[in-house]
Amino acid sequence: GQQVMQIPQYQHVQEGEDFTTYCNSSTTLSNIQWYKQRPGGHPVFLIQLVKSGEVKKQKRLTFQFGEAKKNSSLHITATQTTDVGTYFCAEPEDGANNLFFGTGTRLTVIP
């Protein structure tokens, strides 16, 4: 069945350090989306990547889509306490009109 592996599962960083989470799919993707869920909150859409090798930036966040469109990464430069939360990647589910969410990476930022 379809699998979306996201690593690491947990990450603790000192404030100011960088952070990266990786998403690996078992299939070639048409697109991939990233969401952030704050503790106790609901997932909020961050970005969608569509093109092979695409790189998009949102302030301190950099999103990449692999050349083979099978993996993606989210990198945060100089983390802040506001970055705390769980980051999910999501890919289109095979043969269906919905998304398949990864297991998420929970980020803790130590002040």
Added chain:
Amino acid sequence: DGGITQSPKYLFRKEGQNVTLSCEQNLNHDAMYWYRQDPGQGLRLIYYSQIVNDFQKGDIAEGYSVSREKKESFPLTVTSAQKNPTAFYLCASSIAGRLYEQYFGPGTRLTVT
């Protein structure tokens, strides 16, 4: 003020009772979704609907039922057949199709004892 509302935020029920979770959206989205989230875990799809009067099972539909009589509303019933119903339930909506982002409601935390 556009968005998705879920009520209530917290819900407590006794084992053996059916319970219905509300989800309403005023974003004019055709597609709506229900997910279940267990502590420290990802989102698992329960049911989704791409259009009024039509819906499909997700990965974990057993013990749940839905209806989609109106575009704005997609209630989820957690039946007594659901063996482990205590969880955080999230409703989402989107433009129909797999290429569009999903907008989530604030969620309902259901506790069954």
